[in-house]
Amino acid sequence: MTVSKETMRLLLLYAIKAAGSVIPVSRLLDAAALTDLKFMELTACFNSMVEDGTILVENFEDEQYATIDKKISDAVEEIKNQIPLSLRKTVASAVAAEMASAKRDLEVKTEIIKEKDGYSLRLRLTESDGDAFDMKLFLPTLLQAEQTAAKFKADPYGIYGAILNLLSGDS
Numbered sequence: 001m002t003v004s005k006e007t008m009r010l011l012l013l014y015a016i017k018a019a020g021s022v023i024p025v026s027r028l029l030d031a032a033a034l035t036d037l038k039f040m041e042l043t044a045c046f047n048s049m050v051e052d053g054t055i056l057v058e059n060f061e062d063e064q065y066a067t068i069d070k071k072i073s074d075a076v077e078e079i080k081n082q083i084p085l086s087l088r089k090t091v092a093s094a095v096a097a098e099m100a101s102a103k104r105d106l107e108v109k110t111e112i113i114k115e116k117d118g119y120s121l122r123l124r125l126t127e128s129d130g131d132a133f134d135m136k137l138f139l140p141t142l143l144q145a146e147q148t149a150a151k152f153k154a155d156p157y158g159i160y161g162a163i164l165n166l167l168s169g170d171s
């Protein structure tokens with residue numbers, strides 16, 4: 001898809017606004033790339049907007065977050081209709097999916113630790129007020145630890161519920 005540089009700039013600002021005015025940089029670029037824009041052009045546009053101060057980038061827990069100030073957010077609201085409706089819908093949908101995925105990544109944590117004769121795997125499901133689930137398993141191989149971690153990440157709430165059912169006798 002070919003769009004003007006100005007439309008691309010506005011699209012990036014719209015994506016940040018759609019995310020609530022702050023979004024991990026990697027997720028912003030992934031979401032915007034779903035619009036079939038050329039990723040290299042998109043990245044170059046993003047970098048120039050960071051350089052000129054239009055987009056602010058902040059580091060938090062080993063991740064970079066893109067943000068815009070209220071003045072720019074308000075301006076985006078005023079001129080968003082310059083972006084074709086289909087493109088706005090695509091970006092809003094992609095941003096929502098990326099933000100849901102980011103939230104899940106924050107809530108679901110796995111950690112594999114090499115032990116003397118195998119691997120320990122810590123599985124955590126966090127909520128705003130602390131851990132809902134925190135479990136440590138011992139597995140003999142790295143492959144088993146990685147596969148178990150992947151299964152937990154794929155359905156953490158299902159696994160949590162299954163364990164609760166097993167322990168409470170409701171299975």
